[in-house]
């Protein structure tokens with residue numbers, strides 16, 4: 104990735120297209136100059152009566168021919184250069200996404216979604232403008248200026264040219280100052296846009312909470328503030344451009360005035376012909392565009408630089424969770440096998456999300472035999488989900504603290520590790536896709552029978568059959584809205600479909616009624632013979648049949664044993680069991 108960290112790497116891949124584009128542009132610019140010359144020749148010919156109708160027609164044909172070549176040439180350079188810029192944009196976007204996918208949870212915890220989204224849209228757009236239109240504009244402006252100046256000197260008069268271009272020199276000095284100012288203001292503008300995107304994204308994702316707490320007004324105020332900040336930062340850019348652009352016109356206007364006075368004088372004294380004076384005026388007008396273009400280019404380059412610096416910050420981020428052992432090496436070590444059996448060991452595992460913070464888990468020691476079920480119980484925030492995340496290696500642990508089949512999970516390729524674990528996360532995220540595709544999401548197979556079997560085991564099949572398009576029903580923003588329990592069971596079906604040696608249910612039965620819960624647990628028992636299961640739950644009914652139960656208290660192993668031994672201990676588990684029994688009796692009496 105390091106090599107790709109520079110824009111030149113991408114541009115270099117298309118250097119021949121850039122070179123071809125600029126050569127064609129050069130030819131176009133040179134040919135462009137012949138039109139005023141041909142016009143001048145016709146004017147002079149007509150004035151001196153030395154040119155007849157035939158000469159005029161010939162002159163017009165020459166102009167038309169050049170015009171035709173110009174049209175084709177302009178298409179070609181646009182295609183080569185703008186096309187390359189689009190390709191570079193496409194590649195950076197792909198690489199950035201691929202790089203993001205390698206980054207660990209820590210990065211996503213620390214960076215806002217809106218900010219990341221704006222890298223892919225606004226910032227990449229700015230980069231494209233700086234390597235496409237801005238390159239062309241700059242090159243075109245420089246070439247055209249040099250050629251026009253050349254023509255002015257050779258075809259008209261050196262003294263008049265010098266007089267006319269003196270004011271244009273001011274622009275070069277001003278451009279440097281403007282570039283610095285523009286980059287600073289663009290950086291602020293892009294940041295404001297990121298913040299605004301983030302605000303919108305949070306408000307839309309959290310719309311249910313906002314409405315339930317009647318916070319629409321507060322949300323609108325927060326949005327208005329973000330929007331105002333975005334507008335203010337944009338206005339700062341507009342003000343800068345609005346100040347600089349008219350100044351360019353003033354400078355060009357001075358040149359035109361000088362041409363009129365001094366050029367007019369030279370024509371009157373007969374030092375230059377009227378035709379050449381007219382051509383000179385056209386040349387001066389041809390310089391107006393390069394001057395404005397220089398201003399625009401500086402704007403684009405500054406914006407592109409500011410945006411590319413932001414994009415680079417993503418590429419500079421290094422993945423801290425990666426394979427230490429390649430899949431091939433691992434398979435060689437395991438004598439051709441890449442699948443895990445499912446015996447898990449935690450050996451003195453302690454973990455803190457940040458080094459300076461208090462540990463979230465402390466000295467966890469236990470073994471989950473292959474094919475057994477471990478239940479984890481504990482108050483909220485006691486570290487249950489963290490334990491599941493560490494097993495999935497979403498965060499790194501110290502060496503040899505977690506092993507599967509006796510192998511340190513840090514030595515297992517991520518693909519093998521994560522394919523061996525079917526995880527039902529607490530938030531039950533489903534994609535905006537069909538139910539069938541959601542269930543088949545992590546599996547190699549997308550066979551209908553297997554999807555239905557997984558759905559049956561998760562007790563969601565009957566619900567799905569009631570939907571208008573059954574397994575083809577789209578869920579999410581553009582489709583049906585599933586209930587919490589339906590989402591949970593679809594998410595369980597997705598995990599079961601993987602048929603992995605290890606299954607983790609993170610509070611995955613909290614939104615289903617106790618009857619359904621019982622049926623799902625029975626299905627798991629029947630269908631996952633010989634496979635390991637970890638169930639995280641708050642309800643004793645969910646976990647009482649587990650082979651071992653771990654009670655976590657502030658990250659420590661407070662109690663560990665079977666349902667019966669824990670009841671005998673008369674500790675946290677027994678206390679919770681009695682409370683939940685009492686609750687059930689009260690509910691039954693109501």
Ligand SMILES: Nc1ncnc2c1ncn2[C@@H]1O[C@H](COP(=O)(O)OP(=O)(O)OP(=O)(O)O)[C@@H](O)[C@H]1O
Pocket residue numbers: 212456457463481482483484485486487488489490529
């Ligand atoms: N990404 C994170 N960065 C920093 N701290 C975190 C992070 N995720 C969780 N924590 C902290 O770690 C502790 C344990 O969180 P965890 O999610 O593991 O608890 P839990 O037992 O699963 O809780 P619950 O039953 O509510 O899901 C909490 O104090 C939480 O604030």
